Amino acid sequence: MSNSTNATNLCVPGSLCEVLVYEVELIIIPVLFLLAFLVTLIILLVLKCTYKPSHLYGHHRNEKDDTQHHRNSHRHRNSNRQHLQGIDAPAELNPLEHEVIPMTAQSQHDMQNSSPAVPQQTTGRHPDLFQLVSPLPLTFSVKPDNTFTLHRAVMDRQPVVLRVLKESANAKERQSFLGFAHFLSDLGLHPSLPRLLGVVSVQTPLMIAVEELEHRDLLSFLWRCRQDHTGREAPCDMTERRIFTMGAQIASALEYLHSKNYIHGNVKARSVLVGRDLSVKLWGLGPAYHRKTSAASMDVEDTEMRKWQAPEALARQPLQQSSDIWSFGILLYEMVTLGDPPFPNIMAGELLQHLQRVNTLKRPPNCSNTLYSIIKSCCQWKPKDRISLAELNRKLQSGERSANEQAVLRVSEPVNMEKYIREAGYGESYNYAVL
8 A cells, every 4th residue: 555655746736657566465376386286296296206106015015925835835935845755746746735625626727718617626736736746757769749747646645646737738739728627527437447536627737637557557567567576476467367367347337437438548457556455446438538529529540559450450440449449459468478479460551451351369378268269359350349348347256256367477588678669569669658
C-alpha cells in the first residue's frame, strides 16, 4: 500500500502520469511452486539412483539361503557316503537324493508336450536312496543306444538298475523315454516280468528304476555255467529240469503279454534276467514298446536279430504272436547248449532260404528227446503249425516233473567272443547293454 502512495506523490498535477503498482504475492507464489517442483524432482532422481527393489534383496537372500542349503546338503551327503563302499553316484544324480521320486508321475510340461499320460503316484525318498551307484558293465558289444546310460544302485536297501536319460536328449527322445516308462507301468505286475520301482519324470535327469536280478542276463549266466566247477557245487549248474522250470516261467510271461495283445518280438537268452534263486524274468521289451507306438509293423532290419526271428519276420511280414513261439524254441536251444548261437554255420542273410528248404535246428548232444520235440514244435515253418502257448505250458510242466535233475549240462569249449559274434550274425560289433 505504501508503494502506491509514494508513486502517487511523484505525479505533478495537471500532467499524465504512469503508475506501476507491484504486488509482492504475485511474484513469490510462482517462485515457490518452481522451487518445490525442482526439489521434488531432485528427490525423485536421488531415490531412483539409490533405491533397490525389494524382490532383488529377496533374490539375494534366496541365493544365500540356497547356497547355504546346498552346502548343508553336500555335507549331509558326504556324511552319509563316507561309510559307503563302491563307486559314488554320478554328479547328475546327486541333486535328486533328498527330493521326491514320482513313481509314475508326469509333469505339466510333459503333458503339454503330448507325452503319454502316466498315473499319478508318488513316494517319499530317503537320504540313503540311490547310493552305491556304479556304471552297469556291458554284456558284450552289439548295437548302441546313446540316449541313456545304465547304472546299478541301491534304493530302499534293494538293488536296482537305473536307466538314466542323457541330458543332451532332444524332445522326441524324452517323449519316447517317458512313453516306455508308461508302457512298463501299463503292463502291470507279473511274477515273471521285472518290477518297475520308480520313474523320475518331473526333473532331469529322467530315469527309470527297475529291480535288479542278481545273475543279470541269461546268456551271460549260461556262459558262466560252462566253467569247470569240479569239487564244489556251483549255483549256476544247469540241469534239464532247470531248463523246463525256467522255460515255464518265460512262457508264463509270454502268455501274459499276449493276453494284453502285445507281441514281444525279442525272445532270446539275453532278453531274460536271472534272479538269486535262479528264477527268470522276461525283459527286452523295447521292441514291443516301439511296435506299439509305431503305425507300421516293425521290419527286421538289424542283422543281430535275424537268427532268432521267425520266417515271416525274416520275410518282412507282420509279426504274429506265434512268432514269439518260434523265438522261444530258439531260446530253449540256447539253454541246452549253454549259450551257443542258433544256426552257427548259416549266414544271417541266407537263413530264410535255409529254412525254406525245410531245414531245422540240429539236436544238441545234451538234449533229450522230450526237450528236442518241444523245440521242433515251436520252430515250425508255418505259424499255424506251431504249438500254442497253452499246450507249450502243459508240455513244459510235464517235462519238468519227469526231467533229470542230477545230470549237469557241460560244454567243454569256452566262449570265444569273436566267434560267437560272427556265428550269431551280428556282423559289425556295437555297444550293447541288457536293459
